[in-house]
Amino acid sequence: MSIKALKGFKDILPDEVGLWQMIEGKARDIFQRYGFEEIKVPILEKTELFVRTIGESTDIVEKEMYTFADRNGASITMRPEGTASVIRSYIENGLYVRGSVQRLYTIGPMFRHERPQKGRLRQFHQMSVEVLGSEQAMLDAEVMAMAWLLLQEIGLKASLEINSLGCPACRPSYKEALQSFVKERIAYLCEDCKRRSDANPLRVLDCKSDNCQDQYTSAPSIIEHLCEDCSQHFAAAKQGLDLLGVPYSVNPSMVRGLDYYTRTAFELITTELGAQGAIGAGGRYDGLVKQLGGPDVPGIGFAMGIERLVMLLGQKEKRASKTGLDLFLVTPGEAAYEKGFQLLQTLRILGVRAMTDHEGRSMKNQMKQANKQQARFVLILGDNELESRVVVLKDMLSGEQETVALSMDFENWAAAIKEKII
Ligand code: HAM
16 A cells, blocks of 8 residues: 555645645745845754743643654754744854844744644744834734735735733733633633633634634623733834735734733734644744743734735635746757757756756657646757757747757757857
8 A cells, every 4th residue: 555645744736836825925025125134943842832832721831732752851842933943043153142132933844743734844944023022013014015016916815803912911911811701701612712711711712613703702801801911002003004005903812822922912814724724823922932941022913824825816716826937948859868968957957947858759749848847949950950059949938939040069059059048
């Protein structure tokens, strides 16, 4: 029996890779426009890192982490997200010494043992950005505007929902108010909500059950429980979005699935992916760096799920990725094949993306291959052409073809051909 990939783990096939490269390329370009630098962090970390950041009573830590003992018996986990690792690295490498504000991004695979479904995988990829060292609300607006611009430039629309989750000064009183509201209705709630009402009451608001949501329509709003500082911060963040012309709506029942958030939290939502509507999400995490043993610096960031972006784009237009070949060399004939083989190497050295057929197939078959590969030009070099020192160059877009006379000097052939096509 053949071996299949693990459930929830997906190959990204050549046909799709074009979209991935476009998305990642755009992201890098835009992140750099906003002054971000790339950081690469390990996939495996000590389990404790995620327990202490994401939070013990979150779904991710309770039931979704790929955690196992390594050969020395230490508990290690495949990262379920990027923020914790970036902060760990920021502290461990003293990145704060490079400047008071650090803008970092990382792109790569994350792992969560969730129930796989459309847009939800066990290995998925995030583009994750973090700004460490500033608590200014204008920065919140700037970060959200960057996420917004990225979606625009890759050709997607989403709605931006924002909320404020308060701070250690005001959240406890909200938690209490919500907890007593929930307790009054506990008999009508699902098992998950019953459990969460003690350990992590804010999370009940995120429940997927319609029945529970009906109960929460009159739940107290966190916005109304914010302290003066948080309230002003939220107002300033909204004003920043207004200044930048980024549309948003306030969703007071949006809570995030990770415990580290404070103040601004946001999600980029689409209605086109069924239940997995969040294509990006993030927020502020002001106490987190200190809590992990670093300096007392605030932070904010977000991550976008690449699979979800690819699915949305793929739904809109089937943009089959091309090999990007400049030229396919068709060489019917033995002598021509050998010369062509050398010519190809020189063309590649000169920077031309070129391919040929090594199987000695017919001219017709080789032309078919060139078509399939969507090569921009086809260069025909048969034994006759070789003898008369010419090649036939066919422009596959216009369909026109010309016979190009080449010098006696084979060394210069590649340069002359390159001149014609690039
Ligand atoms: P998150 O909301 O857990 O936040 O994930 C961010 C995004 O990753 C989601 O909006 C979604 O697009 C994608 N995603 C999450 N889980 C899956 C999955 N199982 N399959 C496919 N895509 C998925 C974070 O991870 C935070 N670290 C974001 C952040 C950065 N906050 C501050 N800085």
